[in-house]
Amino acid sequence: MIFRYLKNKWKNYRYRFTPWIIMNLKERKVRDVQKGQNDKLISDEQVLKLLTNFLSKLENDPIEEESIYNKNLNKMRADLGFVTERKPSVLPTGGIGVFVTHGSVEPGTVVSMYPGLIYSPHEPKLFQSLLNPFIxxxxxxxxxxxxxxxxxxxxxxxxxxxxxxxxYLISDMSWLTPFPVNPLAVGQYVNNQSTEHQANVAYQEFDIPADFPFHLRKFIPNNFYSSSYENEEIRQTRVIVLVSLRNIKEGEELFSSYFTVVH
Ligand SMILES: C[S@@+](CC[C@H](N)C(=O)[O-])C[C@H]1O[C@@H](n2cnc3c(N)ncnc32)[C@H](O)[C@@H]1O
Structure with a gap:
């Protein structure tokens, strides 16, 4: 009985970044989500609309990475009304974080994307995951x-x-450099909340539909580890967006919750 209770409780936790969390269990702060599995802050339709509109504004030139990045930051400011960039965190041991460097963000806005290679639970990733805080x-x-x-x-x-x-590339590789062609693709640098800095963004998963405009796929910062199945060149691509939980002002660092509890 008690075992089943503990097992259910354990399953209700979503440990977003397992290795770091195990090291910091005592200091954890939790994001509470009521009822069931649905913790989406905005609808899939809203995410799709935002990504389609924003990505269609971006320019791309793999040779001129830095100047394209700067141009696209200006487009971000013009189109979304804010800019997010990486800078040293306000936390003394926080390494690099992500900040709103221009403008302000309304609640329920997509402020970032979490780039990276997508693995199914059964796929081998031991070597990639060793000492890797970005899984x-x-x-x-x-x-x-x-x-x-x-x-x-x-x-x-x-x-x-x-x-x-x-x-034609069907996903973006420039997020691996300091100049991501899609300036939203820096969400992997968002730090965990603390007592002084409560979470102002939360993660939300979204599957890019197979009929997403092909010419915009080159801006998607995610790709599958496994190759496509036969007769299935384009798949629904998993992306993670970070959505603002409140109004975020210019100069503020973004903080998420690496733990989510679903009641
Ligand atoms: C996903 S990375 C975030 C980017 C990281 N700040 C960096 O510079 O690479 C997760 C790592 O950031 C650091 N981190 C995240 N939240 C933190 C916090 N509240 N305090 C101290 N370090 C933190 C930990 O080292 C953790 O393993």
């Missing part, structure tokens, strides 16, 4: 490796090249 766990058990260095970087690049259709 994100989705609610359905899929994993996203958002590490932009070492073996993870190599694996992501190889899978993108494998899946290209003729000269």
């Amino acid at each position: 994100f766990r989705c609610i359905d058990g899929m994993l996203v490796d958002g590490n932009d260095k070492n073996l993870s970087k190599f694996m992501y690049r190889s899978c993108c090249q494998r899946d290209r259709i003729g000269p």
Whole structure:
């Protein structure tokens, strides 16, 4: 009886970043979600509309990475009304974080995307996951490796090249550099909330439909580890968006909750 109670309680936790969480269990702060499995802050239709509109504004040139990045930051400011960028965290031991560097964000807005290679729960990832703080766990058990260095970087690049259709890439590789062509693709650097800094964003999973405009796929910062199945060149691509929980002002750092409890 008590065993079943504990087992259910354990299953209700969604440990987004397992290795870091185990090290920091005592200091954890939890995001509470009431009722069932649905913790989406905005609808899938809203996510799809935002991504389609925003990605269609972006420019792309793999040779001029830095100037394209700057142009696309301006487009972000013009189109979304805010800009997010990576900078040293306000937390003394927080490494790099993500900040709203221009404008302000309304509640319920997509502020970032979590880039990376998508693994099904059964796929091998031992070497990629060793000492890797960027492995994100989705609610359905899929994993996203958002590490932009070492073996993870190599694996992501190889899978993108494998899946290209003729000269066309179906996902973005520039998030592995300091100049992501899609400036939303920095969500892997968002730090965990603390007592002084409550979460102002939350993760939400979304599957890009197979009929998503093909010419915009090159801006999607996620790709599958496994190759496509026969007769299925384009799949629904899992993406993770970070959605604002409240109004976020210029200069604020983004914080998420690495733990979510569903009651
Ligand atoms: C997904 S990464 C976030 C990016 C990280 N800040 C960096 O510079 O690479 C997760 C890691 O960030 C650090 N981190 C996240 N939240 C933190 C916090 N509240 N306090 C201290 N370190 C934190 C931990 O080292 C954790 O393993």
